[in-house]
Amino acid sequence: MNIINDALSEGRSRLSEYESKRLLAAYGLPVTAEKLAINAEELIKAAAEIGYPLVIKACSADIAHKTEKGLIRVDVRNDQEALTAFDEIMAGMNGAGKAILVQQMIRGQRELVVGLTRDPQFGPCVMFGLGGIFTEIFEDTVFRVAPLQKRDALDMMQEIKAHKILEAVRGLEAVDRQLMADILITVGQIGIENDRIKEIDLNPVIIANGKPVVVDALVVLTD
Secondary structure (H helix, E strand, C coil): CHHHHHHHHCCCCECCHHHHHHHHHHCCCCECCEEEECCHHHHHHHHHHHCCCEEEEEECCCCCCCCCCCCEEEEECCHHHHHHHHHHHHHHCCCCCCEEEEEECCCCCEEEEEEEEEECCCEEEEEEEECCCHHHHHCCEEEEECCCCHHHHHHHHHHCCCHHHHCCECCECCCCHHHHHHHHHHHHHHHHHCCCEEEEEEEEEEEECCEEEECCEEEEECC
């Protein structure tokens, strides 16, 4: 795809979050509504089109761990807050990038992770598990070799230790497992069709009203 080829031609080993989500969206995956802004005028225009509240974050292929570096603002509610966030994040990027990602804010109490890694022996392998801060704490994930069938994807959801998080619990709707299965299948297909993709990390995938939405994404490319 052009997004991948362009990054490789520039000598980059990863896509920015915005580029990663454009790739996912091209495959029909549910991602947040978002726009890039490089100045205050574009920021306010993007905010008006998407609507408050917003998430505003640094967007650069050279920056990892945006949260730890203080380059994300959540629940931004008006133009003044947006402009303040824009100025602070731009200053914090220290020249590593020139764009800010203006993003729809997705509310949900459950966070999942979906990923792909290219194993030297088995090829593209799809991962599913608990997401957000719990990914590294509980390491509750399962893997399958791509391509996945619908039954494989549904089995993966049942195999994590915290599988009950997908059920209707404490007033929350049950997760749409069919849609979640489609995401897992598609991530595997992306890995099969694009041999220059080394890793995909969708974390978190937030469950909003029972539906999974990819809120953050990273695609790592092979040398």
